[in-house]
Amino acid sequence: MPNHPIWPGHPAPDAERVTFSYFDVAGEPFHQQLLAWRGRVGHVMDVLPLRDQLAQPFRGAIARYDAGGIAFTDCVTDTLQIERTIARISRDSVRSFAFHIFLSGGTGILSGRRARRTDAAVADGILGLDMDQPVRMIRHACRVITLFVSGQVLEDLLVDPATIHGRAIGADVPIARLIIERCAALAGRIRRMPAAEAGFHLRAIVRLLAEAYGRQAGLLGNARAVERAQMYGQVLRHIRHHLHEAELSPDSVLDALGLARPSVYRLFQHEGGLARYIQRLRLRLAAHELVAFPQIPVKDIAYACGFKTPSDFSRAFRRAYEMTPQELRMPAAPV
CATH class of the missing domain: 2.60.120.10 (Jelly Rolls)
Structure with a gap:
């Protein structure tokens, strides 16, 4: 041995x-x-x-x-x-x-x-x-x-x-x-x-x-942490349910759930804010669908994932992943 x-x-x-x-x-x-x-x-x-x-x-x-x-x-x-x-x-x-x-x-x-x-x-x-x-x-x-x-x-x-x-x-x-x-x-x-x-x-x-x-993350420990965890879970469920909707935004989340802006901001501060968190989830979903459904035009995937315009989607995708949505679909892309 x-x-x-x-x-x-x-x-x-x-x-x-x-x-x-x-x-x-x-x-x-x-x-x-x-x-x-x-x-x-x-x-x-x-x-x-x-x-x-x-x-x-x-x-x-x-x-x-x-x-x-x-x-x-x-x-x-x-x-x-x-x-x-x-x-x-x-x-x-x-x-x-x-x-x-x-x-x-x-x-x-x-x-x-x-x-x-x-x-x-x-x-x-x-x-x-x-x-x-x-x-x-x-x-x-x-x-x-x-x-x-x-x-x-x-x-x-x-x-x-x-x-x-x-x-x-x-x-x-x-x-x-x-x-x-x-x-x-x-x-x-x-x-x-x-x-x-x-x-x-x-x-x-x-x-x-x-x-x-x-x-x-401040989500375990005392009673305040439990309250924060419950609020965090409430926000996550709302985001996931409405992720495909272009109207989903930090303001729409706060309005729908009746939550205070400072409290929600602190919950997602480690993600760069709630808006960035929503965008990250949309981009991950879009990346999966670009590969899973190559026959669907990029613009249609952009709209389906909640982006307001294809150009907004392409800019965000390139900033996050250092490639364009079209490049992700290329057979020669690294795997």
Whole structure:
């Protein structure tokens, strides 16, 4: 058995062990190592080689465990530039949420929730990603635990799981430190566990993650947080029901629900405001329909998704995704 820090111990008996796989580029010629890694993770994220990186050795190893409907990966890599584009999202079936728990190292430049948005580095902390939203980041040399969780699971724990996208929780936050410690401990034991026990521990960590992000958004905790969560859910339901209507706007939401503007603004401040949140949902819907229904003219999709004019739609689409709606439909678009 390879002597590697992310391949611990001996497995449980075959009948009850977790599903396990392991991959390491160490056996590849050094000039093929990054390409081998790109081939391994390419079904989820695109790896964009940095300058002269293909000519250098690359360290990359990943162990994956599946139990209780949750995937748990333990990964060690050198610096990587990775992205998930709207073109890939519109063509693949990956729709889970990913929580990156950094045991060492972290991310540098991160763009995600809105065009050209950059967050501070995440070092020894937690980063949340919605795999249904674009992201690009430089991830420095690190060891990172990642939990892939379905939307169905998270929707029972968070009012709007999509809001975790691109949001970081520093290791100085007590609940984040607890999560990091539990993940590090589980990484050393999970392969020896029966599947039921591993699933129990993974679900417990997911509940902690949901609590951490809920607290960060002010939607968990005291009675005021519960009231905010109820208001947030009320606004979300109204938006989703009326998303196709061009008349939907922050003002129409406030008028229909009788809510105070300052209260709603604070709820969606982390999204850049309610108007930006509505537009993001419309753009995600439009991107899906552009690919799913190539025979429908772009202008018709724009109107169906609530945009007042095709030109408004095209400008917003290009700002958000750095391509035009027509380019998304091109067969040569990256996937």
